[in-house]
Amino acid sequence: MPEMMQTKDKSSQVFTTDLDCQHFTRCSGCVLDTNLDQPPVMEEVTEFFLKQGVAEFTLESGNLWEWRCRAKLAVRGTSMDPQIGLFEESSHFVVDIPSCRAHHPSINATIKLVKEAIQELGIQPYNEDLHLGELRYVQMVVTTFNTTLPAAEWYASGKVQVSLVWNARDEDSIQADRLNKMAELLWQRGNPKSANPILHSVWANFQTSRTNIIFGGRWRHILGESELLERMSGIDISFTPASFGQANLQVFDVLLRRLQKAVKIGSSVVELYAGVGLIGLSLATTRKCRTVKCVEVNKEARLSFEQSLSRLPASVNSNISWHCADASVSPIKWLEGANVVIVDPPRKGLDPPVIEALRTASLRGLGKTKSPSSKTTDKVEKRPWMLRAKQGAVHKESASNWEEEENTWPDTLIYVSCGWQAFKLDYAALVEGDTWYLDDAKAFNLFPGTNSIEVLAIFKRGKKPPKVVKKGSGVRSKSAKSLQWTRAGKRLALGNSKQS
Numbered sequence: 005m006p007e008m009m010q011t012k013d014k015s016s017q018v019f020t021t022d023l024d025c026q027h028f029t030r031c032s033g034c035v036l037d038t039n040l041d042q043p044p045v046m047e048e049v050t051e052f053f054l055k056q057g058v059a060e061f062t063l064e065s066g067n068l069w070e071w072r073c074r075a076k077l078a079v080r081g082t083s084m085d086p087q088i089g090l091f092e093e094s095s096h097f098v099v100d101i102p103s104c105r106a107h108h109p110s111i112n113a114t115i116k117l118v119k120e121a122i123q124e125l126g127i128q129p130y131n132e133d134l135h136l137g138e139l140r141y142v143q144m145v146v147t148t149f150n151t152t153l154p155a156a157e158w159y160a161s162g163k164v165q166v167s168l169v170w171n172a173r174d175e176d177s178i179q180a181d182r183l184n185k186m187a188e189l190l191w192q193r194g195n196p197k198s199a200n201p202i203l204h205s206v207w208a209n210f211q212t213s214r215t216n217i218i219f220g221g222r223w224r225h226i227l228g229e230s231e232l233l234e235r236m237s238g239i240d241i242s243f244t245p246a247s248f249g250q251a252n253l254q255v256f257d258v259l260l261r262r263l264q265k266a267v268k269i270g271s272s273v274v275e276l277y278a279g280v281g282l283i284g285l286s287l288a289t290t291r292k293c294r295t296v297k298c299v300e301v302n303k304e305a306r307l308s309f310e311q312s313l314s315r316l317p318a319s320v321n322s323n324i325s326w327h328c329a330d331a332s333v334s335p336i337k338w339l340e341g342a343n344v345v346i347v348d349p350p351r352k353g354l355d356p357p358v359i360e361a362l363r364t365a366s367l368r369g370l371g372k373t374k375s376p377s378s379k380t381t382d383k384v385e386k387r388p389w390m391l392r393a394k395q396g397a398v399h400k401e402s403a404s405n406w407e408e409e410e411n412t413w414p415d416t417l418i419y420v421s422c423g424w425q426a427f428k429l430d431y432a433a434l435v436e437g438d439t440w441y442l443d444d445a446k447a448f449n450l451f452p453g454t455n456s457i458e459v460l461a462i463f464k465r466g467k468k469p470p471k472v473v474k475k476g477s478g479v480r481s482k483s484a485k486s487l488q489w490t491r492a493g494k495r496l497a498l499g500n501s502k503q504s
């Protein structure tokens with residue numbers, strides 16, 4: 005569990021939930037300066053879910069500072085005075101953020117090291133007007149996995165996989181010459197056996213495009229361990245620098261454990277927008293799933309999935325597969341045979357064909373439409389996609405050799421959302437015509453300092469059953485205005501004394 009979020013201001017002995025960051029207002033990363041445990045959006049979110057009948061709606065929080073274990077920062081300025089940070093709102097001016105309060109301390113220590121290397125070696129930060137310079141961006145990903153230490157010390161001793169985005173076509177270009185020198189200097193000063201052991205590994209990415217796309221297609225591992233592992237919810241997950249990973253590991257771990265409770269043991273699960281398969285693999289392990297299918301469009305996530313798969317305990321007896329495919333192309337075929345569908349889309353929410361397929365799957369499961377196997381209905385449009393998917397797929401067969409279940413459709417839909425505005429629209433489309441109803445929801449303070457939250461919503465197939473009101477139980481009406489949260493993220497009715 006994450007640590008409690010309070011810190012004690014030693015002088016006044018008062019608990020604070022303030023950001024207290026010197027970069028606030030100039031840096032575009034945070035919009036909240038106070039009450040980081042109560043993002044204002046929660047008022048609307050709470051009201052929404054109470055209206056939908058979620059009685060115990062809570063916001064789970066973890067650390068309010070030092071929570072960010074992933075950062076992609078622009079490198080600009082000069083070799084004498086490098087600036088490493090985020091762009092100022094709607095501009096191309098980079099705000100230097102050496103003391104960011106959201107970053108894991110090892111990220112800030114790495115920024116310092118990168119700056120020293122730039123200055124000492126005279127590395128040229130990128131100039132986008134002239135399209136000149138060497139170092140464009142730096143990505144830093146913290147791993148807290150460390151089996152040589154007691155688990156309680158893992159987070160504080162996190163090590164950084166640093167990726168230098170170099171303005172060169174590849175490692176053989178003339179412009180890449182000084183990349184190795186920079187990598188060696190970083191490694192010499194920050195390797196795990198050095199006096200300042202903050203680095204896990206050094207990577208390069210090559211990007212020469214004039215666009216503001218951060219990464220090019222070519223990656224090279226230079227120093228340190230090539231595999232970065234993280235232990236989440238009891239399993240070891242591998243991340244390459246090119247694949248998506250959660251920035252707030254501790255709170256996502258809490259979300260994952262909640263999510264697992266919504267999946268019955270032995271379920272067949274399909275996960276759309278699966279990334280490296282973190283959710284699916286954790287379910288295969290903890291919920292003894294019969295089948296787990298992960299669908300992800302980014303081919304770079306495949307290697308991570310394969311590595312994580314090879315690390316699962318031998319006792320895991322599921323049919324597990326990962327498919328490199330666009331979930332919005334003929335999505336219905338993924339849903340057939342599953343009891344549970346999980347969606348974890350980007351901030352813009354679900355692709356319209358996915359919403360349509362989820363609605364169709366529900367109707368088929370309810371017996372309200374003819375239920376032809378998707379294997380026959382999709383044949384024509386599926387062909388080119390199938391060829392691609394076959395190339396990109398990874399499979400591990402279960403020892404039990406279970407048959408695929410045709411004409412089974414999900415009765416549980418688990419939606420993990422990082423985009424509240426999109427979620428509201430998707431929600432309306434999903435519940436329309438009683439195809440799905442909301443069974444439960446929780447919020448997670450995954451991005452303290454911002455006014456965004458992560459929502460875990462559990463839907464069930466069909467029409468919501470009427471509430472059974474026990475005699476004498478007296479259902480109270482609640483409105484969001486009558487609510488507030490304790491600093492531990494628990495809901496309190498106004499009038500209760502606020503916990504300090």
Ligand SMILES: C[S@@+](CC[C@H](N)C(=O)[O-])C[C@H]1O[C@@H](n2cnc3c(N)ncnc32)[C@H](O)[C@@H]1O
Binds near residue numbers: 276282299329332
């Ligand atoms: C919010 S991330 C979730 C990843 C994963 N569940 C995790 O927790 O690590 C969204 C993922 O959806 C993928 N994605 C975006 N559009 C997609 C699409 N049309 N089809 C399949 N995957 C998609 C992205 O590449 C990204 O990995």
